[in-house]
Amino acid sequence: MKIQIINGPNLNLLGVREPDVYGNVSFAAYFTQLQAIFPDVELDYFQSNIEGEIVDKIHEAGFGFDGIVLNAAGYTHTSVAIRDAIKAVPAPVVEVHMSNVFAREEFRHRSMLSAVCEGVIVGFGLDSYRLAIEALRGKNKKQEQDKKKKNYA
Numbered sequence: 001m002k003i004q005i006i007n008g009p010n011l012n013l014l015g016v017r018e019p020d021v022y023g024n025v026s027f028a029a030y031f032t033q034l035q036a037i038f039p040d041v042e043l044d045y046f047q048s049n050i051e052g053e054i055v056d057k058i059h060e061a062g063f064g065f066d067g068i069v070l071n072a073a074g075y076t077h078t079s080v081a082i083r084d085a086i087k088a089v090p091a092p093v094v095e096v097h098m099s100n101v102f103a104r105e106e107f108r109h110r111s112m113l114s115a116v117c118e119g120v121i122v123g124f125g126l127d128s129y130r131l132a133i134e135a136l137r138g139k140n141k142k143q144e145q146d147k148k149k150k151n152y153a
Contacts, residue, residue: 001040001140003133004061004091005031007047008054008073014126022098023125030126038133051075055085062089067118067136069129071096076111083112092118092139094132098125 007027010017015026031045044065046057054072061068062085070093075082086093095113100123114120119135121128 001067001137002042002044002065003067003069003136004057004065005034005043005045005069005129006054006057006061007045007071008075009049011071011073012047012049025126027126030129034129034133037130038137041133041137043133051079051081055081058082058085058089058093062086062091062093065091066140067091068093069096069132069136070094070113070117071098071129072113076101076113079112083116086113087116092136094118094135095120096128096132097122098128099123 011027014022015024015029027045027047031043035043044061046061048054048057054075058068058070068089068091070086072079072082072095076095076097093113093116095111095117097120101111111120118139119132121131121135124131
């Protein structure tokens with residue numbers, strides 16, 4: 001199974017940016033932990049502060065990976081382009097946010113992306129990514145089991 005993790009703007013600063021909200025661990029350090037937790041899953045990581053690059057990565061991964069974990073950060077609340085990219089690809093996308101966006105500023109309460117994502121995980125810090133991978137892995141296993149049942153029917 002292959003899962004693409006995509007982080008949006010300012011998430012390259014994890015570990016130093018607003019540690020009271022986002023913690024003090026860099027995503028690179030956490031990504032190494034994820035790889036150890038999920039040795040049976042091929043994980044790839046991409047981060048960009050540029051909306052068009054995120055759209056391009058969704059297009060690329062959406063046809064070549066079994067799922068996408070997406071933290072679009074500030075673009076969550078504004079990007080029709082990212083929404084349309086998610087809708088255009090067959091791979092399931094799980095939207096993640098480290099903080100509980102509903103406990104923050106009101107403008108963060110609305111997501112342009114949630115309605116076209118497989119699911120949304122918010123408020124569990126970096127662990128939000130692990131939970132999203134678990135969800136995608138579970139969905140993938142269920143699909144494989146359903147295929148086997150169909151083939152035996």
